[in-house]
Amino acid sequence: MLVEVLTTAGRWNTEQPLLTYRVPTALEARLRRGQLIAVPYGDRLDEGIVWRVLADDEAAISLLEEGIELRDLSSILDETPALLPHQLELARWLSEYYATSLAHTVFNMLTPGLLQRSRFVLKLSQEALEDAMRSASSQDASLRLRALLGLLHTDGSLDVEQLKKMLGKTKAQQLLKEIKQSNLIVREPELVEGRAKIRLRRAVRLLVKGEELLIWREQLEERLRHAESEATAGSEVPHSVSASQATTKASANPWSLGTTASATLAPPVQSKAGLIIQRQLAALDLLQQSLNRGSPWTPAALCRATDLTERQLRQLEDERIISIERQELRRDPLQGRALPASQPLTLTQEQEQALRAVLDAVREGEQGTTPKPILLHGVTGSGKTEIYLQALAAIIAQGKRGVILVPEIALTTQAVQRVAGRFPDRVAIIHSELSVGERYDEWRRIRAGQVDVVIGSRSALFAPLPDLGLIIIDEEHEAAYKQSELKPTYHAREAALKLGEILRIPVVLGSATPAVESYHRAERGRYQLVELKGRIGTTLPPVEIVDLRVELRAGHTSIISRRLHEGLTNVLEQGQQAILFLNRRGAASCILCRDCGYTALCEHCDIPLTYHSTERVLMCHYCGAQSKPLRYCPACQSAEIRYFGLGTEKVQRTIQKMFPEARLLRWDRDTARNRHAHEALLDRFASRQADILIGTQMIAKGLDLPGVTLVGVVSADIALNLPDYSSPERAFTLLTQVAGRAGRGSEAGHVIIQTFNPEHFCIDTASRHNYDEFYRMEIETRERYGYPPFRQFVKFTYSHSNRHRCQLEAMRFSERLTHWINRLGLVNTDIVGPAPAMLERVRNKYRWQMIARGPDLHRLLRVVDAPDWEIDIDPISAL
Ligand SMILES: Nc1ncnc2c1ncn2[C@@H]1O[C@H](COP(=O)(O)OP(=O)(O)OP(=O)(O)O)[C@@H](O)[C@H]1O
Numbered sequence: 001m002l003v004e005v006l007t008t009a010g011r012w013n014t015e016q017p018l019l020t021y022r023v024p025t026a027l028e029a030r031l032r033r034g035q036l037i038a039v040p041y042g043d044r045l046d047e048g049i050v051w052r053v054l055a056d057d058e059a060a061i062s063l064l065e066e067g068i069e070l071r072d073l074s075s076i077l078d079e080t081p082a083l084l085p086h087q088l089e090l091a092r093w094l095s096e097y098y099a100t101s102l103a104h105t106v107f108n109m110l111t112p113g114l115l116q117r118s119r120f121v122l123k124l125s126q127e128a129l130e131d132a133m134r135s136a137s138s139q140d141a142s143l144r145l146r147a148l149l150g151l152l153h154t155d156g157s158l159d160v161e162q163l164k165k166m167l168g169k170t171k172a173q174q175l176l177k178e179i180k181q182s183n184l185i186v187r188e189p190e191l192v193e194g195r196a197k198i199r200l201r202r203a204v205r206l207l208v209k210g211e212e213l214l215i216w217r218e219q220l221e222e223r224l225r226h227a228e229s230e231a232t233a234g235s236e237v238p239h240s241v242s243a244s245q246a247t248t249k250a251s252a253n254p255w256s257l258g259t260t261a262s263a264t265l266a267p268p269v270q271s272k273a274g275l276i277i278q279r280q281l282a283a284l285d286l287l288q289q290s291l292n293r294g295s296p297w298t299p300a301a302l303c304r305a306t307d308l309t310e311r312q313l314r315q316l317e318d319e320r321i322i323s324i325e326r327q328e329l330r331r332d333p334l335q336g337r338a339l340p341a342s343q344p345l346t347l348t349q350e351q352e353q354a355l356r357a358v359l360d361a362v363r364e365g366e367q368g369t370t371p372k373p374i375l376l377h378g379v380t381g382s383g384k385t386e387i388y389l390q391a392l393a394a395i396i397a398q399g400k401r402g403v404i405l406v407p408e409i410a411l412t413t414q415a416v417q418r419v420a421g422r423f424p425d426r427v428a429i430i431h432s433e434l435s436v437g438e439r440y441d442e443w444r445r446i447r448a449g450q451v452d453v454v455i456g457s458r459s460a461l462f463a464p465l466p467d468l469g470l471i472i473i474d475e476e477h478e479a480a481y482k483q484s485e486l487k488p489t490y491h492a493r494e495a496a497l498k499l500g501e502i503l504r505i506p507v508v509l510g511s512a513t514p515a516v517e518s519y520h521r522a523e524r525g526r527y528q529l530v531e532l533k534g535r536i537g538t539t540l541p542p543v544e545i546v547d548l549r550v551e552l553r554a555g556h557t558s559i560i561s562r563r564l565h566e567g568l569t570n571v572l573e574q575g576q577q578a579i580l581f582l583n584r585r586g587a588a589s590c591i592l593c594r595d596c597g598y599t600a601l602c603e604h605c606d607i608p609l610t611y612h613s614t615e616r617v618l619m620c621h622y623c624g625a626q627s628k629p630l631r632y633c634p635a636c637q638s639a640e641i642r643y644f645g646l647g648t649e650k651v652q653r654t655i656q657k658m659f660p661e662a663r664l665l666r667w668d669r670d671t672a673r674n675r676h677a678h679e680a681l682l683d684r685f686a687s688r689q690a691d692i693l694i695g696t697q698m699i700a701k702g703l704d705l706p707g708v709t710l711v712g713v714v715s716a717d718i719a720l721n722l723p724d725y726s727s728p729e730r731a732f733t734l735l736t737q738v739a740g741r742a743g744r745g746s747e748a749g750h751v752i753i754q755t756f757n758p759e760h761f762c763i764d765t766a767s768r769h770n771y772d773e774f775y776r777m778e779i780e781t782r783e784r785y786g787y788p789p790f791r792q793f794v795k796f797t798y799s800h801s802n803r804h805r806c807q808l809e810a811m812r813f814s815e816r817l818t819h820w821i822n823r824l825g826l827v828n829t830d831i832v833g834p835a836p837a838m839l840e841r842v843r844n845k846y847r848w849q850m851i852a853r854g855p856d857l858h859r860l861l862r863v864v865d866a867p868d869w870e871i872d873i874d875p876i877s878a879l
């Protein structure tokens, strides 16, 4: 039997051929696709993954004919495959579509820290082991070699890298040469375990049970009485805790408090020997109680609780009453989180229909046709989550399992609570803020089939969940589903669609504001569109637009308009809650006329220009065109041209001054650095310990807080003015989602949007919660300018510490691309740029980029060889 293996050897970022190895007969029966194995590679040992198992005849013969000698694989590192067959198939697609080497793609699908490192160790040779005396006193050995021999005698082995560190490179080389000549030490290749490890801890286990335990206890008690009578000859025999008392009435057990303080309840024991026996009895009681509790005692904790020393505890081990062993300690990311159990709700008619659509699609797949993905377009608060939960419950009842992807930030908050509360103990979580160990433990639970649902961020798609029957992507429009910097630059939605195709299972894409691209696909019939048009038991909140130009003209210069001030006053008086939202991204970069709302746009791209203060130019970050900064507004001649920017801190200060009594909570990247901080902030606001929440785009995501009746958007404009073709979509989505946080409870809510651009179609349509109208206008623009989804984009980025070199390489590369476009005869395909990236200088490196646009760029990608360039395929933004 032969196997094709992807190995960790060599450079992952260039395509490596699959290596073929022979399978030793002893391993044949155990070998599976997707298993991690050790293989010889040169004189090293490397880790690999079984890509394909080949029958002898077909492959071996042709290889033998070519005169290729095959080596045996060394061992199976893990019996349970790390990737399932459908995931290997997904990997193949990802690797092709996102132009990333197969090895790189596959190894990046594994849980972090899993892969083992290859190294060499020095060990004593057989000869040296057999004749230790002679080897140690070997005449012709140098002093160093003798010292090393001594070390190996005590330690067994030494890492060659370690030796180099100890001696320095040259001396180590000399010594290694000497080693080679002597036959006392051998150099062996080895693999070292990765960072992901099982956490073990020592635990005390009760070996005897029932009747046998009672007998033991009686014997101990007998010994206790004996010890006592010896110590206090003539006095009354003290009686200690009796067995029946301890087991039947746990609450009355004086030891159940885990301290010896309550020992005074029984007559005091006098002798030292008696005391030890009494403490041992207490330890038995505690162990017996913990049997039904599930969490075992560590020896240290048991000793602390009973005042036994470890030696005294070990006496029980010697007598074979207990054993002290190593047990796995699971690192549970949900530990300590309140997860209120939830029951299925009675669905509304709309929800019922949506659920039926999903389950029909499941059935279709079972009957052998690939079901269409479902785009679940439901307004904010229409109860999409409940549909997901019931769809999952239905497939679980059929013995299948499901994955639900949610935006990163939502993972730390409500989504997890809802899912974990519905399927207690049957949910695993995967996201980037978990520690390597937590992820590893969750990953193994998933792989072992111990969970029915995996909830996670984009990489959760790669968890080896068996019997996958349904994939749900909540908030499918979210940018976080795209991996932009690291290879492969995949979009989780696209990967999920591919998995759905491979497995013939439905993929449900849910959103109140579907990506323009997704809606377009639904229109063209690639997805089945299912809509939820109304909220449950309430209506969408009315949205009021405040024209900041009018405010200014009336002499009101505060960042909080009079209407918003009024709204906040009301909320505070009624004891309700408000959210104030502002978008800080790209702050201080857009140019705006405060009189007429004019923004400077590139004349070639219809995209807002960015001001570069160092060079004092306005620049289009899409095509690179530059122009002089403006002093007067070209539209109304006003001198009120401003660079707009505003931070959460400033808003907080202003609000605090206006409402000194109000309890404010600020939620942004500075106040919530990790998931615990997010949880804490959310808990505080949800439990009404604050009145007003001020935050950036983070707070727009999926929060369901019934106490919130007012949502204020401090400035809608920055979101509109990012120099990117996708910025209208982002602005609309953001405004609609933020507005959707108001009035979700029993009290009616409303929304106030402050803007200098009240007529802007994004603001206008968002204020009417009108997705369809927004979509019509946006798709028309996209078509007119050939933006996605009408053409594919690929973004190429180059960085270099020298600005000139960076620019030069960018120019050269752009010429090469253009050359290839012509050679290949790619129609309707061109290059925009090169231009400096939005953030031109990052960590002391200049960045230049360009965008290739065309109906299908894969032919181009196959011929360009640009290992030094970052290549983002289907970027979510042109910035
Ligand atoms: N059938 C039902 N009966 C009663 N209440 C329901 C029902 N379905 C959902 N709800 C409640 O309606 C509220 C909104 O639901 P949910 O948070 O799922 O909305 P959503 O569609 O995900 O919204 P968003 O897109 O804004 O996140 C929740 O508090 C939920 O408990």
Ligand SMILES: [Zn+2]
Residues within 6 Å of the ligand: 602, 603, 604, 605, 606, 607, 620, 621, 622, 623, 624, 625
């Ligand atoms: Zn331009």
